[in-house]
Amino acid sequence: MAKYRIPAVVVRQAQLAPGIFDLRLFAPEIAKEACPGQFVNVWVNDRAKLLPRPISLCGIDRANGVLRLVYRVTGERSGSVEYVSYDRGAEKNEYRITGETTGTEELMTYGRGVRLMVLGPLGNGFPTDLEDCCVIGGGIGIPPLLETLKHLKGNTCAVLGYRNSGMFLNEEFEKAAGRVIIATEDGSFGTKGTVIDALEAEAYVPKAILSCGPKPMLRALKAWAAERDIPLWVSMEERMACGVGACLGCVTESAEADGHSKVKNKRVCKDGPVFRAEEVVL
């Protein structure tokens, strides 16, 4: 699978929920090669921000050459970002933030026509030849599961965990999945608690699980799935630099010595981000 570093063009950008943005990029070379569960490295146009942001693919539109990235803005200002319109041509919007900002604070200001460098597709992606499979996502781990779900066969189910009723993508999951189960930490929508609380409340036992979310969620899910003998794949996150497996910045502890590293470390960017749950120590 070829990887490309190309200038992509913002097709549009919108805000889905507080701090959650939906970015469409015209990047046909990458869209042609990409698989669900993979990610891209995105550079903002501030050269003092050297490193790319690794962002998972929420949507791959091969026909139109468009990648969809749904990401969370991190940093001081992310909590106070209100809805703004981004479809005003190639200029940055008036909410441009000055001073020291995070990469995603910069990225969220890019409207239609802005060019930025993207490298991808990166990583291995989810298996999609599974039947009657469930996708389980928590928070900003939810987006890559939307594209993944569209490739699965048979009866599908999505279990989505949010902090509160500030939900995003749930309506699109409703359209794509046979069934959608929602949990919120504060109980403002669906089951109160975690994705596991929701699975138990619905007495639902999937045949296989593809998951992405914060480490505590993946850890709990691994124990839950192991007890029930359910095959589980997890998509991991770690701070990255190169994104291609060279720098060894983003390793995660593996159960066995890894064939490449010869130590119990796998590279999230290259060997992952998706692993069989048994492969990694969570």
Add this chain to the structure above:
Amino acid sequence: MDKARKPLEPDLRVSVAGVEFKNPVTVCSGTFGSGMEYSEFIDLSRLGAVTTKGVANVPWAGNPTPRVCEVTGGMLNAIGLQNPGIETFCERDIPFLKQYDTKIIVNVCGHTEEEYLAVVERLRDEPVDLLEINISCPNVKEGGIAFGQDPKAVEAITAAVKKKAKQPVIMKLSPNVTDITETARAAEAGGADALSLINTLTGMKIDINRRTFVLANRTGGMSGPAIKPVAVRMVYQTAQAVGIPIIGMGGIASAEDAVEFILAGATAVAVGTANFVDPYITGEVVDGIRNYMIRYGVSSVRELIGAVH
């Protein structure tokens, strides 16, 4: 065609410790693996040399994560010299690199003198061109920097390595010293054939929201364009102080940066963190040096070495 108008093809060849590079461009150890990951983007035969990730006598697991973070104009890393050990390296990485028409510089790390020497001895009969001895890693407690900050220790480890090594020896120096010319002279006195500088500058980043260190190792080595002026200054000072060739590095992200280092006194240059920013960058640096030479009518890149005045 008017032959007289055709510009002369610039001669990019340089010699480092008797080893001829087709051009002065290599990579910084640890930023390029053994080239496998970047061979998808660039033909490694275009590089003067490939410098490998540091290799020890046995596999090292490295530091806990987070191992990397961004800072303005650069990054910090505390990988902790994770490596698969010399046996895997000899079986897998050297044959991989031998497929390409480039020189091989193996970066050697260790906790103790014995560990360095074990690697150096193991490489005696391997088809590698140069050894680069890492006595300047700021991210491992013993070894690495413990050898790199004291001129007496630098001279001793250099002499010990020289005694065992079959290939020419490059000592990689730390910038985390008061006067880099002292450690440079010590390496030369110990018999070093060449010097690499600079390694990373020790730095720290604090997450003010969590009131904690961003890196699990607390400190990390700073690299990237922000450190380039420090590196250029140190290459210049060292070039004035020693007679052995220097491989200059520290924040090189373009051909213009590379030319600066050569003018400061570097015989060859290494591209490091910039590989993470643009995986095609090494090829562009080679092409850009050539273009610079054509623009200024420089027939051999060797004319540029130390040509600042």
